Amino acid sequence: MSDTISPPSTHVRMGSSRGQPLTRRDGLLKVTGTATFAADNNPQGLVHAVVAVSAIARGRVASLDVTAAKAHPGVIEVITPANRPPLAIDPDQKTGLFGFRFEALQNDRVRYAKQPIALVVAETLEAATEGARLLSPTYEAEAARMGFDDGERYDPPAIGIGAPTNFVRGDIAAGHAAAVHSIKTDYRTPAQYHNAMEPHAIVAEWDGDRLTIDSPNQAIVMSRGLFAGYFGIPAENVFLRSPFLGGGFGSKAIMPGPYILAILAARMLGRPVKLVLPRDQMYGPVGHRGATEQTLRLAMDADGHLTALEHHATAQTSSFDEFIEPAANASHNLYASPAIETRQQAVRVDIGTPGPMRAPGEASGSAALECAIDEAALACGLDSLEFRLRNYAETDPASGKPFSAKALRECYSRGAERFGWAGRPLAPRQMRDKAGHLVGWGMGSALFPAPMFMAEARATLRADGTALVETAGADMGQGAWTALAQIAADGLGLDIEQVEFRSGASDLPDGGVAGGSGHTATAGSALYNAGTDAIAKLAELASSDPDSPLFGSGNAGVEARGGRLYHREDETRSQSYAEILSRAGVATLEGTGKGGRDPAQAEARAMFSHGAVFAEVKVDPDLGQMRVTRLVGAFAAGRIVNPRLATSQLYGGMIWGLSFALHEEAIHDRRSGRPLNADLAGYHIPVxxxxxxxxxxxVDEDDPYVNGLGIKGVGEIGITGTVGAIANAIWHATGVRAHRFPIRIEDLIA
Amino acid sequence: MTLSISLTVNGVRTDVAIDDPRVTLLDLLRERLHLTGTKKGCDRGQCGACTVLVDGRRINSCLALAVSHDGAEVLTIEGLASGDRLHPVQAAFIDNDGFQCGFCTPGQIMSAIGLIAEAETGDDPERIREAMSGNLCRCGAHVGIIEAVLDARNRLAEDERRTA
Amino acid sequence: MNQFEYLRPASVAEAVAAASEPGAAFLAAGTNLLDLMKLGALRPSRLVDVTRLPELSNVEQLDGGGFRIGALVRNADLAREPAFAAAFPSVAEALLSGASAQLRNAASVGGNLMQHTRCAYFQDPASACNRRDPGTGCDALTGENRSHAVLGWSNACIATHPSDFSVPLVALDAVVEIAGPDGRREMALEDLYPLPDAHRAPESGLRPGEMVVSLRLPPEAASFRAHARYLKLRERTSFAFALVSAAAALRIEDGRILQARLALGAVAARPWRARAAEALLFGAVPSAENFGRAADAALADARPSGDNGFKIELARRVIKRVLLLAADGTPERMPALPASAFNLENGAVAHV
Structure with missing residues (x-):
């Protein structure tokens, strides 16, 4: 792999930092307990707020015993719909694509269990917690609608974040007519909750009409504007700090009602307020992955080529807002088929509004698709890998456009080789370990879009030749502090130790959204471009200085590395950044940059990361207990900024896939609508x-089109492919095809 | 009713007046002593983020009533490094990329130190995984965490062998 | 959690007196009590902290081979006590298969035995629960009950007891020693867990103010040490409650079973002793076939309490497997995954 890269309009030699497996720059803080998460802030005069939540899923709150709550020693204030101060924006108003309706005590309606119905503020956490319980709400309850057959079924106007609901390409009927083999299959996926280890938290403090907020946030500058909007103050009056997020996974990009209530309380009381959601309240007002029911029909010719691919999905959403898990869209871009049809419906149930959760749509859709593909391979008598290769898409099946880059074939071959896939028996129940456990091997293809959003950054060269780079990016564990600093250092031609990286606060240039696996590409491009801009200005200074060895070389005539500018044709002519600045009498030199997709490239090409996942499982033949014993993934995702962190990200995604396949499921009581496992003992994630x-x-992949840096994302792709690989391995071990997730012991022992 | 208890926290003896017997050891550390390195992930003993050593044993501080631990010696993540020198387990977590978001990390590290002191796993990764299973990680940093524990355990065992 | 009075008595007698008041509860490590108080499922007005009581922290080997274990001995310490673990390997295995290392380090023997059901409806104060609030009904009966009882349940309550520890203990005829306002008494551990009747689901066999001060294993319990196992089926490889578990202990001589002990976990409101199955195994050859018959006998009276019929078949298979494991012999070393189906040390016994 080349270590140089020449994005359009830049000339700086790159690659000294990028591609290096640096350890995390925030590592020291995180292993010593000194990384400050939102709830770790304890400003002077702090009071504690606790939300009281609803025990019914539909109806209205009939009474709250405010007197009892206030009588508890230490309780200062109780906020209910009766005394809640006004907000500048109605929480039931939609505020854009990421703006969801939420509950901030605008009325006494209950729309789902665990919905906020009051806020109690007290001098201590213990008093606030008990105060909330003492409200002893009574309700006028209506029957909860919790199942796919209970709620109103409808055709949503859009799915996901503004994606079209339905899609057809080619002639489906003709595809079915041409088929020699066909399958029709159904899969169900449950409601899943993000459950970041760090619960949602906020510390809010007012100073006149200025508001300081400490709260984990995946879209810092966008959220600043939203916070300001609800309180009718200018955005610049809000200072939002989010240096670290204890995991986000999509749930911390969205405004939850409890935050607004905490800020209101801080204004009412004139004191800083801390609110941390207890774990059970993470199963209500902060989003989740909506349950789906999916049906796939696949038709194949005699050679095992797809002739039609139909993927229909129904997703649950709330009774009052919409986020439709775009599961069927997983079938758009992976397998070549002359006819593809995807359709989505939605069902309204009495649950909190779903939202984007790590690989929204891709995860649940891929789970069903990759199982269906294995069923189709079986119907054709073909090996799972061979079937996927026969249906390899050379161009994007949905648009017909070329891929900006696609190294899936290499992912298949390298993954299969590392795993030892060759020689896998086609039939199930053929392999055992020495203890007698059934052994199964399965695989799945991984695919994830390579989007870019918008970001800005600033790079400031300082008199001593070091630099400060700034963007309001969010590090929720993906390693932004490290990877973005690496990119920024390269943009400036500096060693990473010479670069101070500031991020995670709303007074910095807008770093965009940490989501959609697009943060490194977007904020990274902005940082890189800011560095390029600063270096161009520096080159102008040197070039116009008659006493500089670089005099007259012009911006295009120099290259930057190691804190010096070198003449392009004569390496003996060079000058340090510090010297150039000093001779020009310039204390600091600032460059700015933006990151975003080139619209022409976006129009011309389909841009995705690809991968292949191989799984080995063991299943007790009598008891049905399952265990994944090996997972191998091979991923092609453009240029890798930091292999150590990228590998960790991919592991994380694959572990989410394992969790999806075998563990995660929120269980709601059908009558009350209350989540029954709203904790981490009943809601299983893997240990x-x-x-x-x-x-x-x-897998190396040079993608010259995706952006100037060739960067895609690795945060979500690991889930896709893995769920199917594990489910297919369980089939291979047992001969039993489970049609729901998570796969349960009782599915295997019938 | 105010109860006075005495704790030794990270080697420093501290007298604490507790005005409310409901205060857990975790909330005492975080909200009253402002030792916020110890995290609250579930408050119910189900995630391990609040793991500290009490009298040398790893426990969930969220399910420990502070008043009931009068006289205890408590070691938290803040008490591990001596000056600039990290505890070997801390260093191993950095070297092996044993974390992503870092929120469960103090608990994982304290649990790993407890595990090594218990001396029951040897260098068997399966036993280490089992013994670390009380510490959840949502980012999926498990591979690095177990490598870090194994690495640190082996380093410490080697040190012990040499000094023995 | 609610406000409460906190007392730290200096003697068992003081503790018992303090706990005899209505609304009082004993606090040991608190790993279960505090959890339920945070949920609002339990709301004691007084906590009697017994952690400083003298003489309840010893593991004592009795004349004749039995053991007495003080109620305050920590779960992890008991499992690590070499003489105890050697005499009662299935008890040590059960202990180490429960909860997490942190919880085992904190939780006491008495607390483990006295722990409450993990039925979600019991834990949720907004749900009807005869066990928590007598006379309110049972929301589990018509609710989400996939993991609930298949033996010994009534329409009043279908909860299961969650302890792993107590399953081999009941199989081995363990006894609890109790201190109370009326002095000391003892009872079979099994009787500490009353089954629900048609209307009521009492939490324990203790009277108000009584506390478990020690646990006793009779001398003959150690005679099974060569063939004693615990097997726990669960939905994570570790740190999960049992879906079904079983403890088996055999005395085998000359290829025949002289004595068999068998108890099931997570299938009833008490660790379920399978005496009919034990009787069937008397004098039998340890074989898959005989163990299958014993399993059928153990589940003869089982019936689903809801959407959990699969647990009956599962329990049969768990019994068969745990008996095979026990017959195979206690492993020399504690398995890497205690009580798990995924121990390679188990040898070739799968697919029975």
Whole structure:
């Protein structure tokens, strides 16, 4: 792989930092407990707020015993719809694509269980917690609608974040007519909750009409504007700090009602307020992955080529807002078929509004698609990998456009080789380990879009030759502090130790959204371009200085590395940044940059990351207990900024895939609508003992079109492919095809 | 009713007046002593983020009533490094990329230190995974965490062998 | 959690006196009590902290081979006590298969035995629950009850007891020693867990103010040490409650079973002793076939309490497997994954 890269209009030699497996720059803070998460802030005069939540899923609150709550020692204030001060924007108003309706005590209606119905503020956390319980609400309850058959079914105007609901390309009827083999299959996926280890938290403090907020946030500058909007103050009056997020996964890009209530309380009381959601309240007002029911019909010719691919999905949403898990869209871009049809419906149930959760749509859609593909391979008598290769899409099946880059074939071959896929028996129940456990191997293809959003950045060269780079990016564990600093250092031709990186606060240039696996590409491009801009200005200074060895070389005539500018044709002519600045009498030199997709490239090409995941599972033949024993993934996702962190990200995604396949499921009581496992004991995510030997292969991919840096994303793709690979491995071990997730013991022992 | 208890926190003896017996050891550390390195992930003993060592044993501080631990010695993440020198487990977590978001990390590290002191796993990764299973991680940093624990455990065992 | 009075008595007698008041509860480590108080499922007005009581923290080997274990001995310490673990390997295995290392380090023996059901409806104060609030009904009966009882349940309550520890203990005829306002008494551990009747689901066999001060294993319990196992089926490889579990202990001589002990976990409001199955195994050859018959006998009276019929078949298979494991012999070393189906040390016994 070349270590130089020449994005349009730049001339700086790059690659000294990028591609290096640096350890995390925030590592020291995180292993010593000194990384400050939102709830770690304890400003002077702090009071604690606790939300009281509804025990019914539909109806209205009939009474709250405010007197009892206030009588509890330490309780200062109780906010209910009766005394809640006005907001500048109605929480039931839509505020754009990411703006969801929420509950901030605008009325006494209850729309889902665990909905906020009051806020109690007290001198201590213990008093606020008990105060909230003492409200002893009574309700006028209406029957909760919780199942796919209970709620109103409808055709949503859009799915996901503004994506078209339905899609047809080619002649589906003709595809079915031409088929020699066909399958029709159904899959169900449950409601899942993000459950970042750090619960949603906020510390809010007013100073006149200025508001300081400490709160984990995936879209800092956008959220600043939203916070300001609800309180009718200018955006610049809000200072939002989010240096670290204890995980986000999509749930911390959206405004939750409890935050607004905490800020209101801080204004009412004139004191800083801390509010941390208890774990059970993470199963209500902060989004989730909506449950789906999916049906796939696949038709194949005699050679195992798809002739039609139909993927229909129904997703649950809330009774009052919409986020439709775009599951069927997973079938758009992966397998070649002359006819593809996807359709989506929605069902309104009495649950909090779903939202984007790590690989929204891609995760649940890929789970069903990759199982269906294995069923189709079986119907054709073909090996799972061979079937996927026969249906390899050379161009984007949905648009017909070329891919900006696609190294899936290499992912398949390298993953299969590392795993040892060759020789896998086609029939199930053929392999056992020495203890007699059934062993199964399965695979799945991984695919994730490579989007870019908009970001800005600033790079400031300082008199001593070091630099400050700034963008309001969010590090929620993906390693932004490190990877973005690496890119920024390259943009400036500096060693990373010479670069001070500031991020995670709303007074910095807008770093965009940390989501959609597009943050590194977007904010990284902005930082890189800011560095390029600063270096161009520096080159102008040197070039116009008659006493500089670089005099007259012009911007295009120099290259930057190691804190010096070098003449392009004569390396003996060079000058340090510090010297150039000093001779020009310039204390600091500032460059700015933007990151975003080139619209022409976006129009011309389909841009995706690809991968292949191989899984080995063991299943107890009598008891049905399952364990994943090996996971190998091979991923092609453009240029890798930091292989160490990218590998960790891919592992994380694959572990989410394992969790999806075997563990996660929120269970709601059908009558009350209350979540019954709103904790981390009943809602299972895998523990260490569930995580097997893992391997993530980073397949080199040069993508000159996706952006100037060739960067895609690695945060979400690991889930896709993995769910199917594990489910297919369980089929291969047992001969039983489970049609729901998570796969349960009772599915296997019938 | 105010109860006075005495704790030794990270080697420093502290007298604490507790005006409310409901205060857990976790909330005492975080909200009253402002030692916020110890995290609250679930408050119910289900995630391990609040793990500290009490009298040398790893426990969930969220399910420990502070008043009931009068006289205890408490070691938290803040008490591990000596000056600039990290505890070997801390260093191993950085070297092995044993975390992503970092929120569960103090608990994972304290649990790993407790595990090594218990001396029951040897260098068997399966036993280490089992013994670390009380510490959840949502980012999916498990592979690095187990490598870090194994790495640190082996380093410490080697040190011990040499000094023995 | 609600406000409460906190007392730290200096003697068992003081503790018992303090806990005899209505609304009082004993506090040991608190790993279950505090959890339920945070949920509002339990609201004691007085906590009697017994953690400083003298003489309840010893593990004592009795004349004749039995053991007495003080109620305040920590779960992890008991499992690590070499003489105890050697005499009662299935008890140590059960202990180490429960909860997490942190919880085992904190939780006491008495607290483990006295822990409450994990039925979600019991834990949720907004739900009807005869066990928590007598006379309110049982929302589990017509609710989400996939993991609920298949033995010994009534329409009043279908909860299961969650302890792993108590399953081999009941199989081994363990006894609890109790201190109370009327002095000391003892009872079979099994009787500490009353089954629900048609209307009521009492939490324990203790009277107000009584506390478990020690646990006793009779001498003959150690005679099974060569063939004693615990097997726990669960939905994570670790740190999960059992879906079904079983403890088996065998005395085998000359290829015949002289004595068999068998108890099931997570299927009833008490650890379920399978005496009919034990009787069937008397004098039998340890074989898959005989173990299958024993499993059928153990589940003869089982019936689903809801959407959980699969647990009956699962329990049969768990019994068969745990008996095979026990017959195979206690492993020399504690398995890497205690009580798990995924131990390679188990040898070739899968697919029975």
């Amino acid at each position: 260490h003992a569930d995580i097997p030997a893992m391997d993530a292969i980073l």
